[in-house]
Amino acid sequence: MSADTSDLDALARDLVKIPAAMVPRMRPVVAKSCLNTKKLMVADVRKSTHFKGKKKPGLDASIDYDIKVHEFGGDGVIEGEVGPNPERNPAAGLAGIAYFGTSKPGGGTVRNPEDAMLEEAPNFYEFAFKATEGLL
Template identity: 50%
Template sequence: MNEIHELARDLGQVPGELARNVEKVIPKTGLEMKKRMQADFRKSRHFKQVAKSVDYEVKRLGFGGDSVIQVEIGPNKNRDTSASLAGIAYFGSSKAGGGTVPDPVVPMRLEAPKFFGFMEMAAEGLL
């Protein structure tokens, strides 16, 4: 019976330790995606200036004992006013032009395999 109590105690510690490990992974992923998005803008002949507006923010949200760690990445008007051109750069406009920068989903998909590898490493050895 004592072994069951020890196992229960150990399993109870897993979420806290996993959260600490995940908190290290999320900012790294955000930074890498930011770099990819900036590189995409810099390659554009007409939208290079938007690259300096791209940033990321890590957010920690909690509700009822559950917590969520997320990262928001993209052009930020508070950082640079050129961010207002991002929609045209990504998707074009009703007039000719724009749509020359890869969709922001592309950097996310390119970064996903690394992210999942880091997440696996974050959980490794916890059970």
């Protein structure tokens, strides 16, 4: 008994190409999502009386994002990190107090960064879906 598997072989070859095709399509989606999350986090900090910049840059000026792409053997991972950056502004050292507080009252007045990420998630999923249409 024999079987023609040429269609399955072609499908397997096409499926192997998908990860490499995903990185250039998804990198801009991850970057836009990081930018949107950054804007939400900056707005949250600016609502705080204690942590926004007044006379000098505050925690809001330290928030930025970084995108890293890791590829190996055609597979790719796109990583976006958003948050206070001490290299950008030393006020980033106040982030723990701003978000989570201390044992004393007065801290923890800024919305948790995870909330900004969750608020941005539906946009990310929508644009990720559009960016990957037609790959299969």
